[in-house]
Amino acid sequence: MKTTSQNLPIRSIANETVRRSSIFAVCFCFLCSIAPHFRNLPVWVSAIVLLALGWRCLQNLGKVRELPKWVLIPLVFFGGIGVFAEYWTIVGRDAGLALLTVMTSFKFLESRRHRDLLILVFLSYFLIATHFLYSQSIFTASLMFANLIVATATLITINQREEKIDIRQLVGSSTRLVLLSIPLMLILFVLVPRVPGPLWGISSEQRGGVTGLSDHMSPGKISNLIRSNEVAFRVDFEDRIPAQNRLYWRGPVMARYNGYRWYQARRQVLNRFNIVVSEPPVKYTVTLEPNGERWLLPLDIPTKLIPDALMTEDFQLISTKKINDLLRYSMESRVAYEVGADEDPEYLGITLEYPEDLNPKTITMGKSLAQRFDRNEDIIKEVLKMFREQEYFYTLQPPTLENDVVDEFLFNTRRGFCEHYAGSFALLMRAAGIPARVVTGYQGGEYNAVGNYLIVRQSDAHAWNEVWIENRGWLRVDPTAAVSPSRIEQGLDNALSDETSIFRIQNRNPIFGNLLYSWDNMQHSWNDWVINYDQRKQQNFLSKLDLGIESWSDMVFAMVFLLATVTGLFWFIVWYRERPPKPEACEVQFGRLLKKLSRRGFQKRPSEDSRAFLERVTDRDFPQREQLADIVELYNRIKYGRKGSSVRNLDSMRSLINSL
Amino acid sequence: MLSVSLPAPVRRYFDNWFDSHNPPSQDAILLHNRRLYILPTRFGYLFAIMLLFLFFAAINYQNSMAFMLTFMLTALGIISLWHTHKNLLGITVKLMIPRPVFCGESCELKFEVSHANNSKRYAIGIQYAEQVPVYVKLEPEGTSGAKLRIPTAHRGQFKPMGITVFTRYPTGLFHAWGWLKFDVPVLIYPKPATKARLQQSMVEQYDGQTSTSTIEGEDFAGLREHREGESLHHISWKAYAQGKGLLTKTFQGQARPSIWIDWNMVNEGSLEDKLSLMTALVLAAENEEQKYGLRLPGTLIEQDYGSAHKHACLQALAVFRQPDFNQEFKLEND
Numbered sequence: 001m002k003t004t005s006q007n008l009p010i011r012s013i014a015n016e017t018v019r020r021s022s023i024f025a026v027c028f029c030f031l032c033s034i035a036p037h038f039r040n041l042p043v044w045v046s047a048i049v050l051l052a053l054g055w056r057c058l059q060n061l062g063k064v065r066e067l068p069k070w071v072l073i074p075l076v077f078f079g080g081i082g083v084f085a086e087y088w089t090i091v092g093r094d095a096g097l098a099l100l101t102v103m104t105s106f107k108f109l110e111s112r113r114h115r116d117l118l119i120l121v122f123l124s125y126f127l128i129a130t131h132f133l134y135s136q137s138i139f140t141a142s143l144m145f146a147n148l149i150v151a152t153a154t155l156i157t158i159n160q161r162e163e164k165i166d167i168r169q170l171v172g173s174s175t176r177l178v179l180l181s182i183p184l185m186l187i188l189f190v191l192v193p194r195v196p197g198p199l200w201g202i203s204s205e206q207r208g209g210v211t212g213l214s215d216h217m218s219p220g221k222i223s224n225l226i227r228s229n230e231v232a233f234r235v236d237f238e239d240r241i242p243a244q245n246r247l248y249w250r251g252p253v254m255a256r257y258n259g260y261r262w263y264q265a266r267r268q269v270l271n272r273f274n275i276v277v278s279e280p281p282v283k284y285t286v287t288l289e290p291n292g293e294r295w296l297l298p299l300d301i302p303t304k305l306i307p308d309a310l311m312t313e314d315f316q317l318i319s320t321k322k323i324n325d326l327l328r329y330s331m332e333s334r335v336a337y338e339v340g341a342d343e344d345p346e347y348l349g350i351t352l353e354y355p356e357d358l359n360p361k362t363i364t365m366g367k368s369l370a371q372r373f374d375r376n377e378d379i380i381k382e383v384l385k386m387f388r389e390q391e392y393f394y395t396l397q398p399p400t401l402e403n404d405v406v407d408e409f410l411f412n413t414r415r416g417f418c419e420h421y422a423g424s425f426a427l428l429m430r431a432a433g434i435p436a437r438v439v440t441g442y443q444g445g446e447y448n449a450v451g452n453y454l455i456v457r458q459s460d461a462h463a464w465n466e467v468w469i470e471n472r473g474w475l476r477v478d479p480t481a482a483v484s485p486s487r488i489e490q491g492l493d494n495a496l497s498d499e500t501s502i503f504r505i506q507n508r509n510p511i512f513g514n515l516l517y518s519w520d521n522m523q524h525s526w527n528d529w530v531i532n533y534d535q536r537k538q539q540n541f542l543s544k545l546d547l548g549i550e551s552w553s554d555m556v557f558a559m560v561f562l563l564a565t566v567t568g569l570f571w572f573i574v575w576y577r578e579r580p581p582k583p584e585a586c587e588v589q590f591g592r593l594l595k596k597l598s599r600r601g602f603q604k605r606p607s608e609d610s611r612a613f614l615e616r617v618t619d620r621d622f623p624q625r626e627q628l629a630d631i632v633e634l635y636n637r638i639k640y641g642r643k644g645s646s647v648r649n650l651d652s653m654r655s656l657i658n659s660l
Numbered sequence: 661m662l663s664v665s666l667p668a669p670v671r672r673y674f675d676n677w678f679d680s681h682n683p684p685s686q687d688a689i690l691l692h693n694r695r696l697y698i699l700p701t702r703f704g705y706l707f708a709i710m711l712l713f714l715f716f717a718a719i720n721y722q723n724s725m726a727f728m729l730t731f732m733l734t735a736l737g738i739i740s741l742w743h744t745h746k747n748l749l750g751i752t753v754k755l756m757i758p759r760p761v762f763c764g765e766s767c768e769l770k771f772e773v774s775h776a777n778n779s780k781r782y783a784i785g786i787q788y789a790e791q792v793p794v795y796v797k798l799e800p801e802g803t804s805g806a807k808l809r810i811p812t813a814h815r816g817q818f819k820p821m822g823i824t825v826f827t828r829y830p831t832g833l834f835h836a837w838g839w840l841k842f843d844v845p846v847l848i849y850p851k852p853a854t855k856a857r858l859q860q861s862m863v864e865q866y867d868g869q870t871s872t873s874t875i876e877g878e879d880f881a882g883l884r885e886h887r888e889g890e891s892l893h894h895i896s897w898k899a900y901a902q903g904k905g906l907l908t909k910t911f912q913g914q915a916r917p918s919i920w921i922d923w924n925m926v927n928e929g930s931l932e933d934k935l936s937l938m939t940a941l942v943l944a945a946e947n948e949e950q951k952y953g954l955r956l957p958g959t960l961i962e963q964d965y966g967s968a969h970k971h972a973c974l975q976a977l978a979v980f981r982q983p984d985f986n987q988e989f990k991l992e993n994d
Contacts, residue, residue: 118703118832122710125733129714132725141725148732152831159832161783161795173830177739184735189728198720325722531724563738571742580750580776580801 018114021165022158023060026120027053027108029154033127033147034101040134042086045098048079052105059109067109076106093133100127117158124151136326136531138523149174183566191559193552194535212291213251213440217419217463218261226396228458231289232442233297234524235454238283242299244444245488246335248464248476249297249456251441253314255351257430259358260405262423262438265350267312275301276338287527288327294319296329297441297456300476301339304332313347314437315339328532340473343435348468351435354427359406362424366431376434376469380477383428387421387482390414394484418487421479422463435468439476444491450514451521460491585650586638593631593657624660631656684819684841688754691825691838698745704833707737740831747827748836751775751784751798755820755840760847760974762939766809767846769820774803783829786840789822815850815935816982817975819843849974850932852940918951918963921973935977942977946970956980 031053038046058064067075079102080090087095104123111120128144128151153174157165212232233249241247255265281303288296296309296317305311306329308320319327356363373379386392393415401408406424409416416424422438429436443462445454464478481488533541542549549558583591594604597617604613614632618625634653638646681694689695700708711733718726756770771786778800786806787793796804808823819842826837921941926934938954945952946965953963954973959980961973 115703119706122703122707125729126710126714129717129726129729132723132729133721136723136725141728144725144729148729152736155832156830159783159829162797177736177743177830178732180739181732181735184738185728185732188731188734192727192731194727195719197722199716200720530728533724533727534722567738567742570739571746574746578777578779581778 018112018117018158019161019163020060022117023111024057025154025157025165026111026117027057029121029124029151030104030108030127032150033124036131036140036143037097037101037127037134040094041098041101044082045101048102049105052108056108056111066112069110072106072110075109076103079103079106093130097130097133100130114158118155121151121155121158124154138526141526141530145178149178152177180570184563187559187562187566189533190538190541191549191555191562193555194533194538196535212293212458213295213461215252215293216261216263217254217423217438217440226459226461230458231520231523232291232456232458232460233286233288234527235287235299235445235456236285236452237454238285241447241454242282242335244491245481246300247444247454248300248439248462248478249442249445249460250300250302250315250317250439251295251297253312253316253437253439253466255314255347255437257354257427259355262426265314265347267314267316267347270311270313270315272342273303273311274339274342275303275334277303277334277336279334279336281332281334283330283332285328285330287524287532288323288329290324290326292322292324294322296323296327296331298331299333300335301337302331302333304330306331313344326527326531328528338473340468341471343468343473348435351437351468352430352433354430359404359427361404361407361411362427363431365410366428366433369428370432376432376467379432379434380429380467383425384477384479384482387425387479392416392421392483394418394480394487418463418480421483422465425465425477425479429465429467437466439464439466443478443488446491448517448520448524450517451524453521453524455520455524584639586635586646586653589650589653589657590635593660596657596660627656627660631660678839682839682841684843688752689838689840689842691748691751691753693749695838696745696748696836697838698741698834698836700833701828701835704737704835707733707833711737736831737833741834743830744827744834744836746779747781747829748784748825748838750777751781751825753786753825753838753840755842755844757844758846760849760971760978761812762849763812763815763851766811767848769808769810769823769846771806771808771840772803773798773806773825776801781827781829783827785826785828787824787826788820793826812848815848815932815978817845817847817979820846847975847978849978850935850939852943853933853937854940918953919945920953920955920963921945922955923957924955931981935980939974939977942970942973 031049034049055064055067059066080099083095083098083102084090086098089095090099100123104120104127107116107120107123111117124147128147131140131144134140149171153170156173156177157170160170252264253267254262256263282299284299286297296306296319298317301315302311302317306317309317309329310320311317317331354363369379369382373382391414394417395415396417398409398416398420399413401413406427409420410424410428426436426438440461440463442456442460443464444460445456447453448455462480464476464480466474466476468474478488529537542555547558549555590610594610598604602613602617602620602622604610611632614628618628622628631653634649634656638649638653641649711730714726714730714733717723718730752774754772754774756772758767758769761767769788773784773786773796775781775798780800781798781802783795784798784804785793785795786808788808788810791810794806794808796806798804810820821841823840824837825840826835828835921938923934923938926937929937942952942954946967946969949965951963951965952973954961954976956976959976961969961976
């Protein structure tokens with residue numbers, strides 16, 4: 001057969017009219033995916049979005065005209081200029097988002113074809129992705145999942161070409177598509193080989209407003225931090241969790257003091273590590289929430305190095321990059337040790353410095369302590385005893401201090417928070433000739449029994465001291481513990497039960513406590529399994545599965561195999577559910593009968609119905625006419641009679657036909 | 661626009677392949693797996709590019725949720741590939757025998773689209789060449805009608821070609837289609853000539869026309885010997901039964917000339933011009949309620965009138981010297 005050539009019929013479908021409802025749907029879809037970004041965007045960008053969408057909707061209703069090109073082109077141009085003026089760049093996360101938003105908004109104003117609408121839905125899909133650059137929490141993920149359903153429903157309504165929008169049907173179809181995609185997505189998520197990034201330079205941008213430790217300490221710094229209920233990090237221990245009063249999470253160490261604030265001394269990377277240990281190491285894994293800083297928070301003295309981090313001579317563990325993404329690392333620490341006996345004398349000099357002209361009373365007191373006691377240990381004991389036995393109070397709302405703040409605090413107000421105690425203790429020690437420094441970090445944490453891990457919140461932020469004793473090295477001293485032992489033993493809630501909001505789940509909500517622990521556990525698992533699922537995690541997971549999936553090719557093979565299997569399974573289920581209805585059993589048998597008769601030369605004429613045909617056959621000299629009559633009788637009985645005996649009748653009908 | 665242009669031999673190979681897998685059907689075409697094709701649309705490719713971009717962005721930012729979204733959309737693509745295919749699978753398209761039209765008019769093709777599955781089908785399009793498609797929706801086990809108007813450019817009898825049934829539902833990322841090749845003839849009469857030309861040639865016709873052998877009127881006049889070329893309607897069968905041979909009834913009364921529309925009488929213009937003129941003559945004669953016959957080289961249609969007669973004449977004119985009748989044609993040359 002000769003034919004003229006055929007082109008493949010995939011082409012843009014010409015002259016397609018777009019229904020009004022589709023345009024409204026696309027506007028709604030875009031609004032849904034951009035709305036959560038309004039807090040990340042400059043106000044004028046949000047305003048442009050709303051104005052453009054509003055204008056497009058009015059235009060759709062025929063209230064306003066489409067903006068002509070000579071208005072649109074300058075608008076686009078000034079939009080770009082505006083973004084540049086706002087950020088002084090048009091690349092990077094924030095500026096890129098603003099530019100994308102502005103341009104998409106203007107695109108709406110000139111969208112009238114089928115094609116434009118599809119592109120706008122694609123842009124909405126893309127916008128969904130940008131949200132994850134700001135947050136990857138369960139909440140964001142759920143919101144974006146809902147957005148995905150909206151965008152997909154929009155895509156469906158554009159392609160459905162129905163005059164009326166049936167929202168329930170649309171959302172149903174869209175949800176069905178999305179839910180069916182989930183298993184395939186999981187297969188891809190687990191098995192697509194992960195590549196370590198980044199591929200090109202990315203500017204380091206913070207995720208929203210984060211709270212965390214600071215590189216200096218002045219009165220009020222930490223007490224602000226502890227008002228936050230945010231999780232700082234979560235810790236999974238390999239064995240038992242050490243006692244609360246040994247859980248000192250080491251952050252910035254401050255050795256320099258200017259009379260008002262404490263700040264960090266410049267320290268070298270540790271190259272000799274003399275540590276005398278008396279207990280086995282504590283092994284644990286920290287999942288650190290992004291905080292925009294560099295301190296990794298090991299327990300006490302870390303004795304293990306991890307990639308992309310280094311340890312300084314004052315045992316701070318510092319990341320080489322700012323922590324803008326959730327970070328997970330396994331560590332080993334010692335909580336019983338002697339360390340730093342061979343401290344550099346130059347550094348020890350720094351840890352004895354203080355401004356002579358400030359806080360005269362404190363300095364005098366320190367000097368007199370040095371005269372009274374021979375042993376440095378006794379001086380320390382004496383100061384702690386003073387804090388414990390005299391009228392010192394632990395409070396989050398200390399009176400404002402002026403001028404000689406330490407003097408004011410120690411001899412006058414006597415009310416303060418850990419930073420006041422740590423600061424004044426360090427100054428007293430220095431005045432008495434004992435090298436001392438301030439260590440900030442977190443203390444304690446809340447145990448989550450549901451997931452067997454420790455939650456450390458910003459409210460667990462703390463400051464304590466380290467003093468240097470000849471032959472023993474650096475010793476931790478926590479003056480706050482002397483004032484308020486419950487702070488260290490039981491946490492902040494118990495120490496300040498009457499003046500702060502309550503942070504810990506167990507105290508906050510005794511009834512739904514377990515539920516909240518489960519929720520926190522879910523977040524922890526989310527962090528662990530979803531957000532932290534990188535190349536290493538993937539390798540670990542796959543080797544734990546022990547299915548022999550090791551190389552890239554194994555992974556790709558397994559992926560294709562699973563995708564095909566699951567899709568095939570879905571296909572089968574849907575095919576089965578939607579298959580055409582089967583003809584009734586008696587009809588099938590009746591069909592067989594007709595076939596058999598036609599083979600013997602009895603053709604049913606198109607004009608006659610089955611009954612007339614069979615009568616005609618029986619009227620002729622058909623050899624088995626009685627049998628045939630029986631079959632017809634059975635057929636009628638099954639079809640029109642009572643339901644009860646139909647199975648037996650069918651069997652006899654079948655056997656009669658067989659023997660015909 | 662994506663139109664695949666391949667080297668001629670490859671193309672011929674594919675055409676043959678398509679043809680052997682899509683034999684024309686007498687009445688209904690069931691779209692089963694082997695008759696269905698699916699390829700990404702332009703938006704499908706655009707979507708793929710977006711996914712690739714998202715994937716690299718996810719790698720770059722090491723953003724797990726971005727990975728997840730990328731994979732989710734990939735999965736959505738896979739699922740929608742299958743759904744688009746499923747939306748067309750099992751559909752039966754039937755072409756109603758179309759009414760003949762005159763060349764230049766648009767020919768209306770009526771389709772009956774149905775399926776027996778327990779699922780709704782949306783946005784099933786039927787499209788001819790690159791024209792605006794018509795869309796139908798099907799309820800579970802439902803049937804729906806669709807009309808396609810196709811412009812005509814040539815007289816003759818054709819099998820409709822270049823018609824596809826397709827769908828892009830639900831996501832528009834894929835285009836699934838099946839060829840609708842029916843073994844149903846579409847008859848296109850020649851375009852009737854204009855009135856002016858008709859009138860001019862009518863005169864010639866009447867001038868050359870001498871024999872008014874049978875005269876139709878109110879009263880029966882008598883019988884005379886049957887001559888070849890006369891209508892069988894007027895043979896006196898009673899007389900024939902009596903063994904008197906073939907006699908023709910003659911009538912007396914208001915005489916109406918019966919005419920022959922003869923190929924040889926129309927001598928001006930090209931083949932198509934002649935046919936077009938003869939078509940006009942047929943229509944005019946039918947309109948005047950004259951009896952008329954058609955003489956074409958190799959074809960003779962006896963004098964008569966009535967719509968069946970008219971159709972027979974017009975059909976004869978339509979297919980007269982139609983180049984290579986057995987060949988399938990598109991309804992319109994491209």
